[in-house]
Amino acid sequence: MxxxxxxxxxxxKGTQSRYLIDKHQFLQLSTGDLLRGAIAEKTEIGLMAQGFMDQGKLVPDEVMVKLVESFIDKNKGKSVIFDGFPRTVAQxxxxxxxxxxxxxxxxxxIFFSIDxxxxxxxxxxxxxxxKCGEIYHIETKPSSKGEVCEKCGGELRQRPDDKxxxxxxxxxxxxxNTGPTINFYRGKNMLEKVDCAKDPEIVLEEIEEILGLA
Ligand SMILES: [Zn+2]
Structure with a gap:
């Protein structure tokens, strides 16, 4: 699937992705991971991507598509979650x-709909x-130790892009970016919405229902 x-x-979305991987043995296709892997292994596609990045350019669509294609070839017959791809209608x-x-x-x-x-x-x-990357929330998941991490005592910070x-x-x-892609799938009757204001466990149940895994 x-x-x-x-x-x-x-x-x-990240939380649900992890649930599906842990509970239902999905593989996750993450273009960021694929790109880093290909570059580290110096594959043909990896070298091509590296070339664009060395020039300070974005890795073009055709290269990303090739990466995805090699992942799909390697993992035939497995259930895959596509996260962050496709980003455009062309992809x-x-x-x-x-x-x-x-x-x-x-x-x-599956579209994660939220106010x-x-x-x-x-x-x-x-x-x-x-220090350890643990994620908290000041209202819904505060650290029991206040301003520091309850696991390791590290300092809690707000990421610059969460400001x-x-x-x-x-x-x-x-x-x-995603509007046209969403419309593309809506037009093919493939789009399912889940309401992410609900608790993650409930959202997971809805997703399982949609995927026939319940
Ligand atoms: Zn910590």
Whole structure:
């Protein structure tokens, strides 16, 4: 089964992704991880990507698509979560073509729907431990030790891109980028919405229902 997850930063997409991996043995395709892996292994695609990055350029769509294609070839028959890909309609079309070659397809596209005010409060309240990376929230998951991490005593910080001034821009960017992709899948009747204002356990149940895993 192939599932695409689309959700703004703070929508809880990462948490659901982990649930699906742990509980239902999904593999996750993360283009960032693939890119780092290919560069580290100095594969042909990795070297190509490195070349663009050395020039300070973005890695172009065709290279990303090649990376994804090699992942799909390697993992035939496994259940895959696509996270962060496709980002554009062109990528969505390429993905459809490459899956078709192995008589495969995207089964569901899950959109993490959330009220933008709630999203802002989720992001602005987030604090990350500078030492171990544990994530807290000033309202919903405060550290029992106040300003420091309850696991390691590290300092809790707000990530620069979780500050209120930047969040509006991040969300606008997200909508601009993903809007056409969402419409593409809606038009193919593949889009399913989950309401991420609910507790993560409930959201997971909804996703399991959609995927027929319940
Ligand atoms: Zn810590």
């Amino acid at each position: 192939n599932v695409i997850l689309i959700g703004a930063p703070g929508s809880g 969505a079309e390429s993905l459809e073509q490459m899956l078709k070659k192995s008589a495969n397809q995207i089964d569901k596209v 933008s005010e709630l999203l802002v409060s989720r992001l602005t309240g987030r604090r990350t431990c500078a 209120k001034e930047v969040i509006g821009e991040r969300l606008a960017q997200f909508e601009k």
